[in-house]
Amino acid sequence: MLAAVAATMGVHVMAKGLDKKKEQKKKPAKTLKEKRADKNEKKATRG
Secondary structure, three states: OHHHHHHHHOHHHHHHHHHHHHHOOOOOOOOHHHHHHHHHHHHHHHO
8 A cells, every 4th residue: 555655656756856866966174184184183272
């Protein structure tokens, strides 16, 4: 019964929308290497 309800609600259209969200995922402000460099610098100056 749920499959019939899901088919009428357009589940496939929603899936396409989710795919578009993945394509539009924003890039991180800092790369992992930049984050690690900042962290190591902070540790060195803190001590």
